[in-house]
Amino acid sequence: MASKRYRIATSCPQCGCSAVSNLSAEEIQERYGDVPNIEMECHACMRKYSTPMKDACPEWDAECRLRRGDG
Numbered sequence: 001m002a003s004k005r006y007r008i009a010t011s012c013p014q015c016g017c018s019a020v021s022n023l024s025a026e027e028i029q030e031r032y033g034d035v036p037n038i039e040m041e042c043h044a045c046m047r048k049y050s051t052p053m054k055d056a057c058p059e060w061d062a063e064c065r066l067r068r069g070d071g
């Protein structure tokens, strides 16, 4: 069974370059863990920045909250 994929969209605060990833829940857990902010590195200017998960992927953020049972 194919697992559901989540669209994570971010944009660099320095150059505005956007990045989109489609990851499964397992891949998100592995890469970012169950955290409110994700660490990204811009592929254009190499700047590291963090983005609130609720902005990058509201769907995943909502599922995390459901799992934690706080909303």
Ligand SMILES: [Zn+2]
Pocket: 012, 013, 014, 015, 016, 017, 042, 043, 044, 045, 046, 047
């Ligand atoms: Zn950049």
